[in-house]
Every structure is written in structure tokens, then in C-alpha cells.
Amino acid sequence: MKSLFRLLPLLRHDAFQSGSDLAQVLGVTRPTVASWAAELAELGVDIHVVKGRGYRLAEPISLLNRDVILANLDASLRSVLQVLDIQTDLDSTNRWVMEQQPAPGRWSICAAEYQYQGRGRRGRVWRSPPASNLMVSIALREDLPNQALYASSLLAGVATARALRSELAVPVSLKWPNDLYIEDAKLGGILCELQGNPQDRPLLAIGIGLNVSRKPEGLDQPAVALAEKVRGPLDRNRLLVAVVNQLHAVLTQAQQDGGLVELLAEWGEYDCLRGRTVRLLLAERSETVIARGVDGAGQLVVEAENGRRFSVNGGEVSVRW
Structure with a gap:
């Protein structure tokens, strides 16, 4: 520290x-x-x-408290918890939890008051003022179907949207593949990393960043913080607990027969792209298409100007509207 x-x-x-x-x-x-x-x-x-x-x-801050968080986690999550750590300052919560190498069936969780080398998709740097927002990462080894592993950012989005809608009654929506929005402003993002063979309980790290009391400055797109939409103080401990409890429930559901289908259908209920004309930014070109939801693998389904429909994955495109 x-x-x-x-x-x-x-x-x-x-x-x-x-x-x-x-x-x-x-x-x-x-x-x-x-x-x-x-x-x-x-x-x-x-x-x-x-x-x-x-x-x-100038304004009150809500510091993270490990004892408060641990006491309010669901008993089912506490039973599989290997590590829960709150860092004052850290380069990357994703890196930290992956280094803990949780055993099969166990979870490691880390949150930081200040993260100075946080990453978004494609290696973009993500920083936040100390003690103002939520930066938490979870590393786990579960018997998740391959399709659930590859759709993990969507599943984490469902869990986070559930938590925020339930706790704060805010109309959170999801932008494929890993962004959280309120109306047309970005609230946060999700970064998932996979380490190991998908056939043999690989290590999955899920990093979630949310603008709670502050939003980043100088972005090339509108951003929003929860404090702009919610009256009264916001307790980051309560928000963290709600998010990780829902994430555990979602990933448990994903392991059940038909669970992934149900979860992708729920993701569709929060989809803020469906029916909108969007621009796919490909490696060497861009294309204007209409978003048509996601398929059974969590890939984005789009419709070209000639009416042809096809699916794209997160490794291929960046979506702009």
C-alpha cells in the first residue's frame, strides 16, 4: 500500500x-x-x-470493509470462498485474483479502492478516483459448459443488471458484449479472461467496473454514474455484495440443464442494441447493420443492408451506434 x-x-x-x-x-x-x-x-x-x-x-466516501462484505455474502457463496481481499491500491484486480489460483469449485474475490492499471477490452486503460467507484474481480474454477465460458461477459452482465435493478431500481441495460448502460450513457464494463484448457475446468476471471459516485472524464462517449440517478448515499459494500451474490446465482444457473438458454434470453431483455442500426468496426473495414439480439452461443446477430443475417463474436468487432 x-x-x-x-x-x-x-x-x-x-x-x-x-x-x-x-x-x-x-x-x-x-x-x-x-x-x-x-x-x-x-x-x-x-x-x-x-x-x-x-x-x-468535499463529500462523504464509502470505504470498502471486508468484514461487512463477508457477513452479507450468501451462505452458498461463503461456502466456496477461498479468498476475499480488499486492497487499498492495486495495479489490476483481475491480475491479483488470477494469481491466487483458486482450487476447483472455489472462488477468489478482490476489490480495490484505487486501481492504477485497470484494463478494458483491447487493453484500454481504465482508472477511477480512489474510493469513488466499484472495481471488483472474481476468479473461479467451475464446471461451466464451454458456451457459458465463452459467453461469460454476457452472464456477468445479467448478474450486474439484476443486482442494480433490484438494489437501486435503476434501468440498467446491456450493450453487447460487455458494457453496462443507463439510457445511452455508459455506466461500466466487464472484462473476462480465461486461463487454461476449456475442457478441464479453466481459470475464469471476471472483472467488473462500475461508476458509482464519479464518472470518467474525457471519454469519446457519454458516461453516467449511479449517483446521478439515485438519491441519497450509495454504499459500495452493499453494491459489491449484491453483484457477487447475483454472479454466483447466475453461474450456478448456467450449470443446470437449460440454464444458459434462460440466461441468454434474460440478457435479451436488457439488450439496448436490439433493433438499432449500428456500425460494426471490423479489423479492416466497417459495416452498417441492424442488431438482432444474440444467438445460443452469445454471439451478436446482425442483419446487413441486403437482409442477410450473420453472427459475430467479441473477438471480431467493436460496436458503435
Whole structure:
């Protein structure tokens, strides 16, 4: 953990605290406190600094708490949990959980207050101000059908949409293959990675990132945070629990006869592309098509201008509307 993150849980939003008091608690000098506060501000933490009064957060933050999360996980998930860890700062939660190498049938979960080398699809960097959003990764080895493995980003999308709709009553929709939207603004994304032979319980890592109180700046598309749609404080512990509990329920359902078919049908209920004219960005060209849902393998079904329908997978295209 970087030393500066020791300051974060001591800061309050309802009262100023002097630099000397904070320095005494932390066992450092007042200039060190000032330096750490400045670094946190550079990372996106909104801190009010007033000479003679000290430091105060501009708004309350919801820090992740391992004990609270563990106590509220479903008993069925706790029974297969191998690791649950909350990191203050980390390069990548996906990398961390994959390194835990959970045993067959077991789950490893990691969330971070700040992730400085988070990745999206095609290696894009994804960063978030500390203690503002939700970044959680789950690594597991389950007896999932091959089609469920390859459709894992869609299944994680179903789980996340269920959780947010149930907990917050927000109209979350899904954009193939791995994005979460509210109306036409991006709320978050999912990154799935597979390690090993699909025929032999491979390691599946599912990373989920959600804009909770802040949205990224400088994107080439509209973005939204849950705080813009929900009144009152948002508890990231509660959101994390809801998401991973639903993910466990969804992946359990995917292992049952007919479960994957049901889940892909449910994904279709949240589909924000169906019936829309979209542009497929292929490796060397683009094509305007109409989105027609997904097939039984979770591939996007599209209709070309000549009426021909065909399926594409996430490794082939990027969709823009």
C-alpha cells in the first residue's frame, strides 16, 4: 500500500481536521500530510484545504470493509470462498485474483479502492478516483459448459443488471458484449479472461467496473454514474455484495440443464442494441447493420443492408451506434 492512502480513511466530510492532528495519528510530519493530501487530490479525491482549519472531504466516501462484505455474502457463496481481499491500491484486480489460483469449485474475490492499471477490452486503460467507484474481480474454477465460458461477459452482465435493478431500481441495460448502460450513457464494463484448457475446468476471471459516485472524464462517449440517478448515499459494500451474490446465482444457473438458454434470453431483455442500426468496426473495414439480439452461443446477430443475417463474436468487432 502506498503510504499516502493511510490518510484517506482519516479524512472526514463533516468537519475540518488540522494537519498537526492528522500528522500525530499517522506518525508523520505536517508537510508529509500536506504532500499526501495534494497527491490524493491529483488522483481525483476532492479535498478542501483551508489555512488555519485543515482538511475536509468535499463529500462523504464509502470505504470498502471486508468484514461487512463477508457477513452479507450468501451462505452458498461463503461456502466456496477461498479468498476475499480488499486492497487499498492495486495495479489490476483481475491480475491479483488470477494469481491466487483458486482450487476447483472455489472462488477468489478482490476489490480495490484505487486501481492504477485497470484494463478494458483491447487493453484500454481504465482508472477511477480512489474510493469513488466499484472495481471488483472474481476468479473461479467451475464446471461451466464451454458456451457459458465463452459467453461469460454476457452472464456477468445479467448478474450486474439484476443486482442494480433490484438494489437501486435503476434501468440498467446491456450493450453487447460487455458494457453496462443507463439510457445511452455508459455506466461500466466487464472484462473476462480465461486461463487454461476449456475442457478441464479453466481459470475464469471476471472483472467488473462500475461508476458509482464519479464518472470518467474525457471519454469519446457519454458516461453516467449511479449517483446521478439515485438519491441519497450509495454504499459500495452493499453494491459489491449484491453483484457477487447475483454472479454466483447466475453461474450456478448456467450449470443446470437449460440454464444458459434462460440466461441468454434474460440478457435479451436488457439488450439496448436490439433493433438499432449500428456500425460494426471490423479489423479492416466497417459495416452498417441492424442488431438482432444474440444467438445460443452469445454471439451478436446482425442483419446487413441486403437482409442477410450473420453472427459475430467479441473477438471480431467493436460496436458503435
